Amino acid sequence: MPEILDRARTQVLENGVGLDEADILAVLNLPDEHLPAALQLAHEVRMRWCGPEVEVEGIVSLKTGGCPEDCHFCSQSGLFTSPVRSVWLDIPNLVEAARQTAKTGATEFCIVAAVRGPDARLMKQMREGVAAIKAEVDIQVAASLGMLNQEQVDELVEMGVHRYNHNLETCRSYFPNVVTTHSFEERWETLRMVRESGMEVCCGGILGLGETLEQRAEFAAQLAELDPHEVPLNFLNPRPGTPLGDRPVVEGKDALRAIAAFRLAMPRTILRYAGGRELTLGDLGTRDGLLGGINAVIVGNYLTTLGRPANADLELLDDLKMPVKALSATL
Amino acid sequence: MTELSQSAAVAPWCDRCGEAAATGAHTACAAARALEPPRYCAHCRRRMKVQVLPVGWSALCVEHGATEG
Numbered sequence: 001m002p003e004i005l006d007r008a009r010t011q012v013l014e015n016g017v018g019l020d021e022a023d024i025l026a027v028l029n030l031p032d033e034h035l036p037a038a039l040q041l042a043h044e045v046r047m048r049w050c051g052p053e054v055e056v057e058g059i060v061s062l063k064t065g066g067c068p069e070d071c072h073f074c075s076q077s078g079l080f081t082s083p084v085r086s087v088w089l090d091i092p093n094l095v096e097a098a099r100q101t102a103k104t105g106a107t108e109f110c111i112v113a114a115v116r117g118p119d120a121r122l123m124k125q126m127r128e129g130v131a132a133i134k135a136e137v138d139i140q141v142a143a144s145l146g147m148l149n150q151e152q153v154d155e156l157v158e159m160g161v162h163r164y165n166h167n168l169e170t171c172r173s174y175f176p177n178v179v180t181t182h183s184f185e186e187r188w189e190t191l192r193m194v195r196e197s198g199m200e201v202c203c204g205g206i207l208g209l210g211e212t213l214e215q216r217a218e219f220a221a222q223l224a225e226l227d228p229h230e231v232p233l234n235f236l237n238p239r240p241g242t243p244l245g246d247r248p249v250v251e252g253k254d255a256l257r258a259i260a261a262f263r264l265a266m267p268r269t270i271l272r273y274a275g276g277r278e279l280t281l282g283d284l285g286t287r288d289g290l291l292g293g294i295n296a297v298i299v300g301n302y303l304t305t306l307g308r309p310a311n312a313d314l315e316l317l318d319d320l321k322m323p324v325k326a327l328s329a330t331l
Numbered sequence: 332m333t334e335l336s337q338s339a340a341v342a343p344w345c346d347r348c349g350e351a352a353a354t355g356a357h358t359a360c361a362a363a364r365a366l367e368p369p370r371y372c373a374h375c376r377r378r379m380k381v382q383v384l385p386v387g388w389s390a391l392c393v394e395h396g397a398t399e400g
């Protein structure tokens with residue numbers, strides 16, 4: 001057993017203290033033959049500090065495309081020649097999307113908009129949309145609307161949005177290579193306001209943007225410092241027309257090493273499978289990750305791409321004897 | 332699927348990359364389409380307004396109407 005895993009067993013599994021950046025890097029650098037042991041340990045950590053339940057979430061795009069920002073991975077930026085066109089979802093269809101999501105047993109429904117931050121029109125759509133969902137569907141509502149000011153934070157709290165997603169996407173040192181229209185610090189400031197408001201902080205990112213393993217470790221350590229309630233982990237799905245459109249996808253074993261490392265960095269967080277897992281991990285790898293530290297999934301489709309059918313994931317959870325977290329357990 | 336998307340098999344344009352369907356095999360496009368909605372109208376090559384939903388998607392061409400999947 002490599003020394004790092006021995007140490008992690010005591011520090012993380014027994015004492016609940018996450019690994020620091022140097023140790024995270026050691027896990028990311030583990031040779032293939034030690035990957036099963038790393039995943040096994042990460043799984044034990046998840047079971048010990050989070051339990052067997054899996055949080056299931058659905059997401060929907062309220063406003064797609066035409067974003068003024070330049071996140072180099074994103075097909076919704078209006079600055080690239082991506083084929084994604086701008087479109088708004090109306091409220092009846094938003095409520096229907098929430099209903100379809102709730103039918104899968106999901107407890108979380110996240111409403112997402114491709115914007116730098118919300119304007120008056122988007123906040124109005126949110127106000128009406130969240131109220132309509134709350135009147136008709138039994139599900140918790142989360143939101144992801146870019147950078148916020150204090151009034152908008154307060155307004156979202158008032159609407160009953162219980163969790164806010166705002167991804168840092170990558171580590172501080174690599175961020176300027178991925179986004180030039182706003183800074184890591186601006187994102188951090190929104191996260192700070194969200195945290196202080198009492199909303200749950202959901203913050204993760206995308207692996208495979210061209211960051212080094214050192215930077216991947218840096219990212220996990222920065223997330224651990226933020227200590228979010230939830231960390232969604234995406235793997236780059238290179239989108240046509242974006243600056244990262246020709247990048248290779250993350251290799252499956254590297255993705256699994258990252259899952260184990262992120263879990264060992266953050267023993268108590270909800271670590272969620274988000275976009276790109278179908279491409280990077282396939283069915284077998286998806287299972288390995290759920291047995292290697294992941295304890296939440298996005299089911300169904302993403303914002304501009306499609307996922308596996310929700311049933312495939314729910315059957316897998318059933319197979320793994322991992323209960324879907326019930327709504328009563330989240331309230 | 333609607334009638335429109337079924338007839339897209341013989342349509343002139345690739346609904347993923349928007350290039351002529353007859354130019355090349357578009358195998359990568361076909362594989363990618365398993366996890367993506369169409370982006371271009373296969374009949375006229377216009378970019379469509381596409382809404383992805385948790386279950387399914389809909390795509391609208393101003394000229395050829397709506398497709399769902």
Ligand code: SF4
Nearest residue numbers: 067069071074077114
């Ligand atoms: S801010 Fe969001 S929607 Fe806009 S380009 Fe960046 S990732 Fe895409």
Ligand SMILES: [Zn+2]
Nearest residue numbers: 345348357360
């Ligand atoms: Zn094509």
Ligand SMILES: [Zn+2]
Nearest residue numbers: 372375392395
């Ligand atoms: Zn058309």
